[in-house]
Amino acid sequence: MSRSSFEARTMPQPLILPDRDVPVLLVKVGHYPQHQGVVGAVRSFGRIGVPVYAMVEDRFTPTAVSRYLTGSFVRPFSGLEDPAAMVAALRELGGAIGRPAVAVATDDEAAVLLAEHAGELGEHFLLAPVPPALPRRLADKDGLFRICREHDVPTPDAWAPGGHEELLGIGRNHGYPLVLKNLEPFTRLRTPAVGHTTVVRDEAQLLELLPPGSQPSVLVQQYLPPEQAEDWFTHLWCPADGSEPLVFTGLKLRSWPPGAGVTTRARALPNPVLADLAAVLCTRIGYRGVADLDWRLDRRDGRYKLVDFNPRTGAQFRVFETADGLDVVRALHLDLTGRPVPRSPQRTRSFGVGQLDLPAAAVWAWQQRRLPPDILPRRGTERSWLTRDDPAPAAAEAVRFTGTVARRLRLALRRRLRTLRPC
Known part of the structure; x- marks a missing residue:
């Protein structure tokens, strides 16, 4: 079988028409080389022929070895730099790309940086016209709490x-x-x-x-007790013109660390009530672009309570896709390049982060005294790392994950040995 015929059979064929002359730069602040959301964004753009560039920690991160990555810049920001220096570096990267690119934030700090310095970056990047001060206020936990109180949104x-x-x-x-x-x-x-x-x-x-x-x-x-609550999340794209947002809703099944960490298993499930809550909030505050909101259904009063608002692409955004093959980052690119954005229902499917879901599932089974849901991948499950058309990121992640586990075991052993030494 030829490579082209293999791709035609294994790759999804979205019914969208992107402007392939406009590339993407994935912007990050902080050190997180093992991030499934960044790899997901590279694949999402690359599979529809959009050139995609990424800021990486080194040449061997899972992102850097993806076959869909057009180019990488080993220019990681630690978050300790002066904002002016980070803006100058982004302008330099924009010049290296050579044409205006859609900038996509993959963490809160990057979203704040892009919003607050949009005027300085506009020469090189296409940016969602979000109010400059809003991402910082949303990413600030006390700021979000006050926004919820102002707009009568339930929150703990x-x-x-x-x-x-x-x-x-x-x-x-x-x-x-x-x-x-x-x-x-x-x-x-x-x-x-x-x-x-x-x-x-x-x-x-x-x-x-x-x-x-x-x-x-x-x-x-x-604290909302897990036995009396459900974890839900919404991923949104809010159009630049302020029209109706595209909202995806899903149920979080497990996370690592349990109850407070990253999602390791989730399902995309339609939830009109929650979708309306998220859309109304984003419309009222004038939000634009991509967002990831975490909610908790408190069964004691039957209300969905907003616990986090991330003004950027979420790590598990690839669980969500419409029947036309649209996800939030593709919608953002279409919007900012003046292309029509098709609207169709979201698909019902699952998402899994394999190596992290193993300990999460074990803890869940121990606590509940029964097998956890979705312990085996369902047909159509979106895998965060291993895919047939792009296997290299999974191999790179396996190497790094093994090294991380080994380092933590050594540290734990050293601490244990210190406690056993005689005084």
Whole structure:
């Protein structure tokens, strides 16, 4: 079988007509070489013939070895740089591409950077016309809480303590468990209070994470018990002209770490009530571009509560696709290049992050005392890493994942040996 006939049989054939003369640059701030969302974006654009470039940590990341990547720039931003230096670097990358490109943010900091400096970057990039200050406010956890209150959107109670005594007072007054999140974009990279969204069960655990004398930039959020809740998410594309958003809805089945980490297994399921909630909020605040919103259905009061608003492409966005083969990044490209954006119902399918879903499924089975849902991939499951038409990223991820596990095991062993040494 020829290569062309193999591709014709294995690759999806979307019913959209992109402008293949306009490339894409995937913009990132921070160190996360093992990111399935970035690989998904490369594949999504590459499969429809759109040239796609990416900022990478090195030449051997899963993104960098994808067959669909047109070119990579080993110019990672740490988030510690002066914004002017990052803008100058992006302008340099735009000049290297040689023609205006659609810029797609793959993290909150990149979204903030692109929005706040759109005027300086407009010569080289096509950008969604989002209000410049809005992505920073949405990515700020306290800012999002206040937006929800302003627009009567259900959200868990939350507090941004001004000091350590106030932090302790929240637990004493409202009880445990509580959820801790890094408060602001960029600060989470420079001086993170916690490594990721963290559930603390009591004051002792809180003091272990945030000892006296610390001045953490942290949001404390009400804990919604998983046995009384469901995790849902919406991915949206909000058109540049402010017309009706395209909203996808899905159910999160598992995550790693459990209950507070990245999605490892999910299903795309139509949910008109949730779609309307997300669309109304984005319309009211004037949002434009791609967004990823996390919700929790609180069965105690029957309300969907917004827990996170990510003003950029989400890691699991490829679970969502319409019957015409449209996802949120393809919609963004069509919109910003003046092409028609077809509208059709979303497909019902599943998404999985193989190596991370194994421990997530094991914990779920131990807690529930039964086999977890979707333990075996369904037909049509969107796999984050291994695909027939682009296997190299899965191989690169396997190497890095093995190295990460080995390093953590060595550190755990060293800590254990130190505790066993005689005084």
